[in-house]
Amino acid sequence: MTICPDCGRELSSPGNICPSCKKTVKNPFTIREFLWENFRLFTMVGVTGTMISLIPNMGSRVLGGSWITDPNNILPLFLSIIILFGTIFLTICFLMIFSRVLAGRHAENIKHRLTLRQGTLITWYEGDFQRSILLFCMVPMWFGLVMFFILLMPMIPNKYSWFFAAITGLVCIPLLLYSFLGWTIGKTVTGKIPGMNRSPMLSIMAGAVIVIGFLLFILLVAPALFDNPDRFSGDITIRADPQYFSPQISSAKGLRLDITNLSGRQLQASRYTWSADYGYFIRVIPSTSEVTILGNPVTDEDSGTIYWTYSPGDPDRNKKPVKIDLHIYPLQGTGELAASSLYLTWYTGDIVSVNRSFAP
Numbered sequence: 001m002t003i004c005p006d007c008g009r010e011l012s013s014p015g016n017i018c019p020s021c022k023k024t025v026k027n028p029f030t031i032r033e034f035l036w037e038n039f040r041l042f043t044m045v046g047v048t049g050t051m052i053s054l055i056p057n058m059g060s061r062v063l064g065g066s067w068i069t070d071p072n073n074i075l076p077l078f079l080s081i082i083i084l085f086g087t088i089f090l091t092i093c094f095l096m097i098f099s100r101v102l103a104g105r106h107a108e109n110i111k112h113r114l115t116l117r118q119g120t121l122i123t124w125y126e127g128d129f130q131r132s133i134l135l136f137c138m139v140p141m142w143f144g145l146v147m148f149f150i151l152l153m154p155m156i157p158n159k160y161s162w163f164f165a166a167i168t169g170l171v172c173i174p175l176l177l178y179s180f181l182g183w184t185i186g187k188t189v190t191g192k193i194p195g196m197n198r199s200p201m202l203s204i205m206a207g208a209v210i211v212i213g214f215l216l217f218i219l220l221v222a223p224a225l226f227d228n229p230d231r232f233s234g235d236i237t238i239r240a241d242p243q244y245f246s247p248q249i250s251s252a253k254g255l256r257l258d259i260t261n262l263s264g265r266q267l268q269a270s271r272y273t274w275s276a277d278y279g280y281f282i283r284v285i286p287s288t289s290e291v292t293i294l295g296n297p298v299t300d301e302d303s304g305t306i307y308w309t310y311s312p313g314d315p316d317r318n319k320k321p322v323k324i325d326l327h328i329y330p331l332q333g334t335g336e337l338a339a340s341s342l343y344l345t346w347y348t349g350d351i352v353s354v355n356r357s358f359a360p
Contacts (some may be wrong), residue, residue, distance in 0.1 A: 030110055031128025031134050044092045052086045066290055068158055074156035087149040094142040101131055157285045182208030236261055238326055238342040246351040247312050253284045253291050254307030272328045274298045277312035321345045
């Protein structure tokens, strides 16, 4: 039985015009018909996502595998621009799809009504089941694509791309959010305070500027008041991965060493020296597996991660435990802020193991 959702009159079949209110009752929503009617939007999403994913491969074919990591190459910057605005375009397409999924819902036959205290709490229309299935698949897909591309930008190992991602993530996006919040608060305040209605646009703009300035003041001043870059949140330690390493049998380029209990703000305000009584340090870019030999000791200011390795054919290699030392200093000055050590013992003649219980 088909019932008109507006006047409640019974109809012979969906798609007919109600003789009482003269409104057409739509056929129930189906995934098959929706995909067929909106295949152009899905084609645009697929083409855009494929284009973004194929650009790094094209660059590698033409320029070689190290084109992204070249510090003097500006092309990764344009890759980040394509990723950002391609993601915005994908979001627009997905939002159009979501709006079309929900369009015309209230013109369908009502299947169930959940009432509470003589009021309708939830109205379940005939096509809502298939709508829910489609949205259940597409909303996580959209969120995953957006988060993957946005979080991928700062991980591109190029200084131009990193600066673009930092400016976008730390300046542009928060400023847009602050502007929207300030504009909304300004409209609310203008409508409630007498006298401001005489110049509504000027009052809204003034309120928005005040709100944005206040938020920026909190963002910039509050961390400086409560955070001391010379004070660390805990004992600085060295985390090693994997626990067993050999350049002859391991697929890893080196033993990865990470500084723990050091925030990003503290990391940027510090410089650190790595040293070892055997072996040397390298830098490995995970996306390209490119290796740069740094030597021993190493002074670094770029990241809290470094790799240690040794020459497998070294005839003078001794079997004493290897001690790796880390010393952290401020960017300006020579006073040591923190230090930590890590010992590696020889599991076999060619394999070292991380030994945190070793006592020299």
